[in-house]
Amino acid sequence: MAARGASISRVLRVIDGRGYKAYRELRGAEERVRGLLIRVVRVQGDPFAPPSVVRIEARPGLPRWALEHPVAAADYIYRRLHQALRRYSARLGEGHSGLLAVPRPGPVMLRRSGAELGRDGLVLRVWAGLPSRRRRVLGDAAEELLLERLPRAVEEALRVDMEGLRRHVEAWRLQEEIRSRLPGMGLVSFVGDGSILPRRCGGCEDPLPGAVPFESPPSLRVEIETSLGPVTGMGVRRGVTVIAGTAFHGKTTLLEAIQSGIYNHVPGDGRERVVTIREAVKVRAEDGRSVECVDISSFIHSLPGGRDTGCFTTRDASGATSMAAAVQEAVEAGARLILVDEDTSATNLLFYDERAEPLIRRKTVTTIAEQAASMAEKGVSLVIVSSGSLPLIASADTVIVMEDYRARDATSEARRLAVGRRSYAAYRPPARRLLAETPRLEKPRLRGSWLVARGLEEPLDLESNEQLVEEGQLHLLVALAGRLDMFRGKLMKEVAESVDDALREGFGRLLGGEPGPGYSEVRGLDLVHMVNRIPGIGVRQERRGKP
Template structure:
């Protein structure tokens, strides 16, 4: 494996050459704390940015092994590190100048859900983080000076402050792992108790807007009806009380703007764990659940819907019902 000094020398040697000269940098390079792999080099500054990844041995990243021993905590820690590195990239994004996507530094954008992503992977021996960089250009020529800033100044700082345990808020890391373990424990309780969903008292279900998944400020916290209220004990949080939904058919009714859809959407998203501060941290649903909804306008052929709909104004037979444009209720009945 070649050293970072060799990378610097090679980079300087291609300065102002045609942009495809960047492809000569592909490969693995040993830096002080990590191995940098340049996996794919974009062919043009206006093309999709180049793909890179870094690998850190666990003795370097310093995270306690207990934090990634179980799948639930490992995935939560990976999610945390992806967000941390994204924050660091934002500080240096496009600080290297040039044409097209020159200077872009990015990693997978995380939503409110905690998901296993290819962007960050923790194995038994190392931490692997994958991201994208827009290699700087003068028009369509190599801008080695700004590329050197990215590889030897910006990226090492991002790795240090985004991926090293010594630079993290240790209490926040611990809380992230403990939340994941509590969520996993609660999912186990639901399965054991024959429940399909749980909505904790105090949960914030409404979202900021129709295009934002952030919690709505000033919304009314959820309170379970007493008939469905259950209390469970979690390993870190302790006792938690909320609405438990049993297997079978549960009907949710209410007037307009009473929160029926909001509750259903929260339960729907409960197949995923959510980050601290989302408001739905303990809104959990059986992770095999799927959403079914009535579909306006679909074709229905030869279906018996007489149990739900009959005596149609046009006298149409609902025991062998067909239509090319079903209404919502007809579609649901079918």
């Protein structure tokens, strides 16, 4: 390892032609090139191994209006950097030799370890494939890569189009201002008029060309004043909202836009005016998942043999028990909005057809439809997609019917239809749990969308969380899986809050060292989602009534 401050070019001249492992002497070496401080912080052990990591410190010279919104400004620069690095990356030998890259960004503005803008300037982190041939150091090629190509790519990224930057920052500002006004207006989400909600294909993030722009029903239209002018759209009120309608008419598309509204979208995405409170959690049935001492007694009870559901534990949850656990885990961690799609749910947990009651002598499930009103009274709103279940419609404060991708307020019709059908059961929030012990997960890594590690009983599918939108978020969760000890002794809600607080200070604070460029921010709620699904995670309930 080079002494801190050793010159990159000097080290390369010394190790030129030696075996590839000699590149290790670059670690800590740095050089200033045209106002950029370039430092090698991690060195790959082999040309075919994951690339090295280079840190670049810069003074971007951004206007004050951009610096006041550092996440948006850094996101804009990161996107330019991603494009520039693709142009300057070139094969310079074997394996990853000559690579310059950062992960591809998605359509939302996130904190990313590849570009962090703070009081001390801009820090960029880049993957660099150190060049070799026959596993020998190519000093001249490495110098060209690190001190010529890389600086040119960074300079290109920093030559920002001020009008493009302004649009990017204003899109961020608008969404942040809308989100800040939702609670005071009694709303949990907002869907702006003119938004393009459908995507080009099932796995695509691009808007569908020629799609029907969203138009809010007049009775649900609200106007939100912002510093960028008034914005009109559909307000999704606190309480219980059911989105109904026949198949293929836009119910799930609307819900997916709402669930994605926890993030700010980039200009041109079509959903820049779809904004949801950050504490929204999408839940679904997950047959076979692990559940550890979760209080699901408000939903599941009277099981055969008197089995306790106040501290329900299983390695193979059913659809209903897994979904009940997901709701309670989300509420326990601080969720204020639960999102549900009937297509991915355990319908026996969603609603109960009372007409079958003469056949069923023992009721073991109190459904979401029965408890929805009580959940709303306790501060947990719901948005539920249903093709037309009368028990769910009867529980709703607002019913939106989607027809040809157009929303219609059908609340008055629904109330007439559901006269005498509304049932009410008191909802009991879950007992709070402490993260008492954490399994030792050694060498956690991502395989596809699965977390694998020594000490993990079986691979864990991280895409069970439908609100993750970038691979970098999966990588951050994997990295945190190896650092769960730092959350020991915290309540689940405190775990979530500590992640959110740490990320505001940067990825280094959260990860305990210099990160690579491959991480995108997650919410604390997302970490808790993962932790709750780790088999054998050690949790302990607090006694009822304890503060």
